[in-house]
Amino acid sequence: VSRLETTPRHLLREHQSQDSDLFRLLVDQVQDYAIFLLTTDGHIASWNAGAERLKGYVASEIVGQSFERFYTPEDRAAGRPQHLLGIARTAGRVEDEGWRVRKDGTRFWADVVITALRNDSGQLVGFAKVTRDLSERRAVEAQLYQSDARFRTLVESIKDYAIFLLAPNGTVLSWNVGAARLKGYTEAEIVGSSFERFYTPEDRAAGRPARLLAAALAEGRVEDEGWRVRKDGTRFWADVVITALVDEGGRLIGYAKVTRDLTERRQAEMDRATRLAVERAADRARRLQLATAALSAVSRPEEAAEVLTDEGLKAVGAAAGVLAFPTSDGEALEVVHARGYEPDELGARQIFNSNAPNPIAQAWRTAEPLFVPSREDAPEVMASSRHAAWAVVPMLLGQRVVGVLGLSFDEPRALDEEERGFLLALCEVGAQALDRAAVYDAERRAHAEAQAAVHAQDEFLSIASHELRTPVAAVKATAQLAQRAIQRGQFDAARTMRHLETIARATDRLTALVEDLLDVSRLRTGQLQLRPEVLDLRPLVEETVARYRATEPRHDFRLALTDSPAIVTADPLRVEQVLDNMLSNAVKYTPAGGQIEVRLAAESDGVTLTVKDDGIGLPPGQETRIFEAFGRAPNAAIHQIPGLGLGLSICRELIESHGGRIWASSPGEDQGTTIGVWLASAADRPG
Amino acid sequence: MHLRSSSALVAPQATCHGGRHSGATVLDVGPGPSLPRVLVVDDEEPIRSTLTEALELEGYAVRSASNGLEAFELMRRFRPGAIVLDLMMPVMSGWEFLERCRGDHTCSATPVLVISAYSKLPQEAAKLGVKACIAKPFDLDVLLGAVDRIVRAAA
Numbered sequence: 001v002s003r004l005e006t007t008p009r010h011l012l013r014e015h016q017s018q019d020s021d022l023f024r025l026l027v028d029q030v031q032d033y034a035i036f037l038l039t040t041d042g043h044i045a046s047w048n049a050g051a052e053r054l055k056g057y058v059a060s061e062i063v064g065q066s067f068e069r070f071y072t073p074e075d076r077a078a079g080r081p082q083h084l085l086g087i088a089r090t091a092g093r094v095e096d097e098g099w100r101v102r103k104d105g106t107r108f109w110a111d112v113v114i115t116a117l118r119n120d121s122g123q124l125v126g127f128a129k130v131t132r133d134l135s136e137r138r139a140v141e142a143q144l145y146q147s148d149a150r151f152r153t154l155v156e157s158i159k160d161y162a163i164f165l166l167a168p169n170g171t172v173l174s175w176n177v178g179a180a181r182l183k184g185y186t187e188a189e190i191v192g193s194s195f196e197r198f199y200t201p202e203d204r205a206a207g208r209p210a211r212l213l214a215a216a217l218a219e220g221r222v223e224d225e226g227w228r229v230r231k232d233g234t235r236f237w238a239d240v241v242i243t244a245l246v247d248e249g250g251r252l253i254g255y256a257k258v259t260r261d262l263t264e265r266r267q268a269e270m271d272r273a274t275r276l277a278v279e280r281a282a283d284r285a286r287r288l289q290l291a292t293a294a295l296s297a298v299s300r301p302e303e304a305a306e307v308l309t310d311e312g313l314k315a316v317g318a319a320a321g322v323l324a325f326p327t328s329d330g331e332a333l334e335v336v337h338a339r340g341y342e343p344d345e346l347g348a349r350q351i352f353n354s355n356a357p358n359p360i361a362q363a364w365r366t367a368e369p370l371f372v373p374s375r376e377d378a379p380e381v382m383a384s385s386r387h388a389a390w391a392v393v394p395m396l397l398g399q400r401v402v403g404v405l406g407l408s409f410d411e412p413r414a415l416d417e418e419e420r421g422f423l424l425a426l427c428e429v430g431a432q433a434l435d436r437a438a439v440y441d442a443e444r445r446a447h448a449e450a451q452a453a454v455h456a457q458d459e460f461l462s463i464a465s466h467e468l469r470t471p472v473a474a475v476k477a478t479a480q481l482a483q484r485a486i487q488r489g490q491f492d493a494a495r496t497m498r499h500l501e502t503i504a505r506a507t508d509r510l511t512a513l514v515e516d517l518l519d520v521s522r523l524r525t526g527q528l529q530l531r532p533e534v535l536d537l538r539p540l541v542e543e544t545v546a547r548y549r550a551t552e553p554r555h556d557f558r559l560a561l562t563d564s565p566a567i568v569t570a571d572p573l574r575v576e577q578v579l580d581n582m583l584s585n586a587v588k589y590t591p592a593g594g595q596i597e598v599r600l601a602a603e604s605d606g607v608t609l610t611v612k613d614d615g616i617g618l619p620p621g622q623e624t625r626i627f628e629a630f631g632r633a634p635n636a637a638i639h640q641i642p643g644l645g646l647g648l649s650i651c652r653e654l655i656e657s658h659g660g661r662i663w664a665s666s667p668g669e670d671q672g673t674t675i676g677v678w679l680a681s682a683a684d685r686p687g
Numbered sequence: 688m689h690l691r692s693s694s695a696l697v698a699p700q701a702t703c704h705g706g707r708h709s710g711a712t713v714l715d716v717g718p719g720p721s722l723p724r725v726l727v728v729d730d731e732e733p734i735r736s737t738l739t740e741a742l743e744l745e746g747y748a749v750r751s752a753s754n755g756l757e758a759f760e761l762m763r764r765f766r767p768g769a770i771v772l773d774l775m776m777p778v779m780s781g782w783e784f785l786e787r788c789r790g791d792h793t794c795s796a797t798p799v800l801v802i803s804a805y806s807k808l809p810q811e812a813a814k815l816g817v818k819a820c821i822a823k824p825f826d827l828d829v830l831l832g833a834v835d836r837i838v839r840a841a842a
Contacts, residue, residue: 462806469804473824474733480827591777640780
């Protein structure tokens with residue numbers, strides 16, 4: 001371009017100075033450019049080879065003619081040639097591109113530069129005109145133009161997309177059919193307006209349009225989805241792509257904006273979402289129904305806990321689940337059912353108190369559901385758990401938390417509305433079920449207890465009547481026997497004495513039984529009076545054992561007495577009653593006879609008395625039961641050993657009211673029993 | 688009341704032929720082939736001794752045992768014509784003794800009279816499969832009468 005601009009002036013100067021034929025020759029010989037001079041009124045003053053080649057004229061036929069003949073009739077009619085000269089006159093130079101006409105009438109696409117020529121005093125002396133044939137270039141450009149036109153046609157005819165250009169400031173520069181259809185504006189209405197009018201007032205207020213352009217500029221491209229406004233004010237859901245258009249130098253020249261109406265697709269998606277929601281709701285309802293059915297079948301709270309945990313687990317796909325009930329004192333939580341946890345992590349019967357730093361305790365404290373989607377959301381609460389997420393829902397009956405359902409996940413997990421809703425509903429049903437189960441349970445337990453009480457009373461009456469009838473039978477039979485002997489004249493003093501002794505012994509036994517029953521009654525009502533005195537247990541033990549040796553020949557009584565005095569403060573009658581009971585038990589529960597070992601040991605703080613037999617022993621776990629009123633070991637009944645089950649309970653009451661202890665031990669059935677009594681030494685007992 | 692109702696527990700097949708052995712013969716004579724033999728089984732010593740003496744006064748040859756096991760061992764040696772049996776006894780109960788006797792041909796034919804202070808004896812009586820049941824405390828006359836009937840019926 002610079003060559004075209006400068007060369008003619010230089011050549012002209014040469015021409016003007018008339019001193020360089022060389023330059024004239026050069027100009028004349030230039031083939032690629034038509035270079036010639038015009039007079040101030042536009043007549044041709046010179047001609048060169050390039051001009052001849054380009055325009056078809058020879059110098060003789062064209063010099064002196066007006067340069068207007070090179071222009072198309074349209075240009076001439078429009079006064080274009082003079083217009084160009086005018087510009088060159090005032091501006092010094094004009095460049096033009098356009099159709100020119102050859103001698104033969106054909107046209108060529110020319111690049112023309114006209115330069116005003118002035119003398120040294122500045123007077124206009126003429127014009128230099130340099131013309132170049134750009135037809136070839138033009139042909140390429142025409143092609144380009146055509147493709148551009150094709151592209152334009154394409155863009156303009158697209159109905160489904162609004163495709164238009166924006167100036168860097170967001171002014172709409174172009175419009176297509178799609179845009180007109182989509183947005184309702186005609187091209188005339190919208191070109192020149194800001195694209196902001198397509199946005200909702202909220203978006204505009206929030207600066208969304210400008211933000212999108214800025215993002216497109218920064219990233220080259222931005223995609224957005226949202227509500228847009230039509231001319232008539234209605235809205236549509238649009239998918240928008242804005243592309244920044246920059247020139248080769250990286251300068252922003254505008255934006256291309258492609259907008260698509262997704263309203264229908266969105267509607268379809270929403271329909272699908274609605275359908276999914278309906279399906280999920282139906283599924284939830286079905287699951288709840290199943291859970292409710294399962295829960296209605298349970299009669300124990302523990303079974304309800306199992307159903308609730310499993311249903312909760314399944315519904316949200318949790319890795320592990322736990323259900324805890326408040327303890328009866330309401331001070332702590334006890335795990336009733338746990339599934340999926342490590343044994344050392346969470347397990348049934350585990351108890352934790354209300355301020356334990358774990359999700360279950362927290363939900364219990366607050367009586368609010370707790371959803372922890374990830375450890376970061378509640379690091380303190382999650383510290384004690386190895387899981388990544390928790391969902392914990394308390395089961396409420398009014399204000400009272402009757403249980404807490406906890407579900408844990410291996411991965412971070414945010415439950416959606418649906419899932420939360422399900423868990424809340426499940427726990428609501430669960431609370432009712434737990435309540436009902438608890439009532440059933442209490443009723444059943446009360447019923448069982450009542451039955452057990454009736455059974456125990458029945459049993460007691462049965463045993464008591466048997467125990468009482470037996471000595472009565474002896475009294476009556478012996479008395480009648482004595483009568484018969486006398487009636488038959490077989491009276492014999494020795495025989496009668498023996499009968500009377502039998503009657504007396506049976507009567508003693510009856511008295512003892514009645515005393516036992518009365519003791520139980522007195523002990524229960526706190527009416528038993530102790531008459532404690534300081535005494536040495538050794539003579540008492542010795543005398544009692546001697547009595548047994550005399551009356552129980554089938555048993556071998558061994559006695560081991562401490563050498564030092566065994567001084568206690570106790571009611572001697574009651575201590576004797578206890579020892580008597582221990583010995584009679586030893587005899588009774590060693591029905592086939594055997595060895596009975598009585599040991600009295602004195603230690604620094606107290607005295608220990610033990611009676612060990614090698615009788616029927618105790619089944620495991622019966623060591624405390626036999627001290628309960630009417631409590632007898634099951635093997636006593638199996639062996640048909642009579643007894644009310646009162647003796648040892650009376651002994652325990654008596655010993656404990658002396659501040660002592662009594663216990664039983666046995667290696668097992670048929671391996672003997674040891675009953676031990678400990679009483680504090682008199683010296684150790686204040687007062 | 689139980690005393691009276693106890694006589695009603697005597698099984699129908701235990702028919703009474705009346706009459707008693709004279710007391711005079713009983714005192715002098717020990718267990719022998721000519722005397723009807725009765726086995727008394729009871730864990731209560733006073734009952735055992737009183738019944739033994741009363742039956743001996745009636746002319747029976749009597750042996751006693753304090754539980755089912757002792758009684759079973761006496762069965763072969765003594766071969767009683769009737770058994771007076773208590774139910775609730777240690778070592779081997781009256782129920783177990785009856786069970787064992789049913790499976791033994793030398794014992795199964797021996798008639799049994801049950802005496803017991805067991806409160807559910809009336810309900811139990813039919814199941815025992817014995818000649819008669821008498822509740823404790825019993826009337827000595829009723830008991831001796833029942834033994835007499837059983838022994839005669841078996842003879």
